[in-house]
Amino acid sequence: MIVGRREAWTGRAFLVLLMLVTIVPFVSLFFTALHPSGTYPAGLDWPSQPQWSNFVTAFDAAHMGELLTSSVLIVLGVVPVSLLLATMAGFAVGHLRMVGRRPVFLMFVLGLTLPYEGIITPLYYQVRDMGLLNSRWAIILPLIGLFMPFGVFWMRAHFVNVPGELSEAAQIDGANTWQQFWRVHVPLAMPAISSLAILLFLWTWNQFLLAIVLVDDPAKRTMAGALGAFQGQWGTDIPLLCAGSLLVLAPTLIVFLIFQRRFVAALLQGSLKG
Amino acid sequence: MSTLASVVEGRPATGPRAARGARRGRRRGQGWVAWLFAAPAIVAYTLFVLVPLVRTVQYSFYEWDGIGPSPWVGFDNYVRVFTDPELSGTIVNAFQLIVFFSGIPVLFGLAIAATIRRIATSRLAAVARVVLFVPQVIPLVAAGITWSWLMASDGLVNQLLSAIGLGGVTRAWLGDFATALPAVGVIGAWVLLGLCTLLLLAGMSKIDPALYEAARIDGAGPLREFFSITVPSLRQEIGVCVTVTVIAALASFDIIYIATQGGPGNTTMVPGLEIYYQAFVERQVGVASALAVVLVVLVLVCVLPIQRLTREQS
Secondary structure (H helix, E strand, O other): OOOOHHHHHHHHHHHHHHHHHHHHHHHHHHHHHOOOOOOOOOOOOOOOOOOOHHHHHHHHHOOHHHHHHHHHHHHHHHHHHHHHHHHHHHHHHHOOOOOOHHHHHHHHHHHHHOOHHHOHHHHHHHHHHOOOOOOOHHHHHHHHHHHHHHHHHHHHHHHOOOOHHHHHHHHHOOOOHHHHHHHHHHHHOHHHHHHHHHHHHHHHHOOOHHHHHHOOOHHHOOHHHHHHHHHHHHOOOHHHHHHHHHHHHHHHHHHHHHOHHHHHHHHHHHHHHO | OOHHHHHHOOOOOOHHHHHHHHHHHHHHHOOHHHHHHHHHHHHHHHHHHHHHHHHHHHHOOEOOOOOOOOOEOOOHHHHHHHHOHHHHHHHHHHHHHHHHHHHHHHHHHHHHHHHHHHHOOOHHHHHHHHHHHHHHHOOHHHHHHHHHHHOOOOOHHHHHHHHOOOHHHOOOOOOOOOOHHHHHHHHHHHHHHHHHHHHHHHHHOOOOHHHHHHHHHOOOOHHHHHHHHHHHHOHHHHHHHHHHHHHHHHOOOHHHHHHOOOOOOOOOOOHHHHHHHHHHOOOOHHHHHHHHHHHHHHHHHHHHHHHHHHOOOO
8 A cells, every 4th residue: 555654654643642642641650659658749750769669558558469369359250150151141042043032132232231320229239138248249240240241242243153064063973052062162262252251351350330339348349449448548648549559450451461462352342242 | 074074174064964954953953952051141130130220210219218118209209310400410411521431532533543544554553552452451440540640730731731831721620610520521531542543443444445546546635535435434433432432421430439529519420420329328229220210211312323323234
């Protein structure tokens, strides 16, 4: 493609500008986190004596070790189960073509636009009546349910494109439906499943509303949820708050950088399909 | 060789055996086995989404504080949602946020993607793809805290404004009655801009370059190309961007909770946050539920037409 040189340079300039706008807030956060605790540094200002210890203080003050564990436990509780349920249902609706698949699918699609605030109030009382309030299950179980619309939608989109001959061939070779599912279809669906896993991991880790409403103890929340409590406690100590925020957003950032390509592809496809 | 292997290798399964298999497959798929597969997902969804949704509607017709008796009040709560300025104002705020959460990311995203399009395959673009996604990856509350700090009285925004000579405009953006809502809007725009730009860019790369070359030959300039070729071809992607950002604006909670708590006054209160306050602070479960129902309906009313307008007729 013939690209005008001027156009290429304008494009580059815009791209760099956009990246700066995206990055500078984090840089500012980082610089501020290094200032002595209790001060009010001005904007972008490298401190004369960087206080790297602020990160340690924030880590301890917020009990980040516990928070990390808590978030990991919640993710482990939510993501594998959601993946399994969504894949099975997507398989049933998209490939097995079950009777009543249209109303069932429609029922899930309706949940795609549902804001969590729409159900948070009764959810609180329901979880309370189940005796799960203030435990990690209070976040895990509702999230599994809330992830079903997107999960089923996503997996169905994959299974709809899998030819029926694959199942029939496996059937002829003596496999029952369950074996067909596990031995043939799940391995084939791995790209779709891993993309879904990434999205669900993100949405679970960053979950805030459910964490602050259903769980009082910051140590049992997600890291994002605990940040709310952190702000309440240390809100006036800006450098410490900034250090804490950086620590909270570091895990998803690191995971993102490791799995970049998968992430970007998943997020793009996720929005398009949703 | 098994039939499965022949299918996987792409060789057609032949003759009567395949036909028999097909008939058997169709009959098998309609059985109860499929329902067994779908059942767990349906149960989880029903239990934790549909039941609460129905309960929200139910609660909205009562007055309840979560513990005591709950007298029936009919549509009183709904009337209050639309007449009490504290509540109806939140809906107005949410719509104002749409201008920022949707307008900026989509419009700027279009412009930027169009400009970047020609270098979309360069290494710089590959780096940009990773960088521009970061706001989507971090928790919204982290974005809220970051920007709260940036927009403070002596934060970076004011520092930059002073540097370019606009020192008179500086203020605590999130604490000022007039600028708090736009300031929150800017935070949302920042979070969503990267996603929209990348989505639109991905859509643009699917446009047949021959169209552009033909336009070039006919003497069309970049603006003409943009409006006549680029934008119409991106209908579906634009639809997705608008849908995602509108939902983000209407259902916003995290950012406002952490940045302004709805203040100063009620200027940044949004339905999501108001529902939270009414239900768990004011102990007005009925009112909260009525507002929740209104919010759900509002989202549907906004999103369905967008989907209708931009879905490809395939």
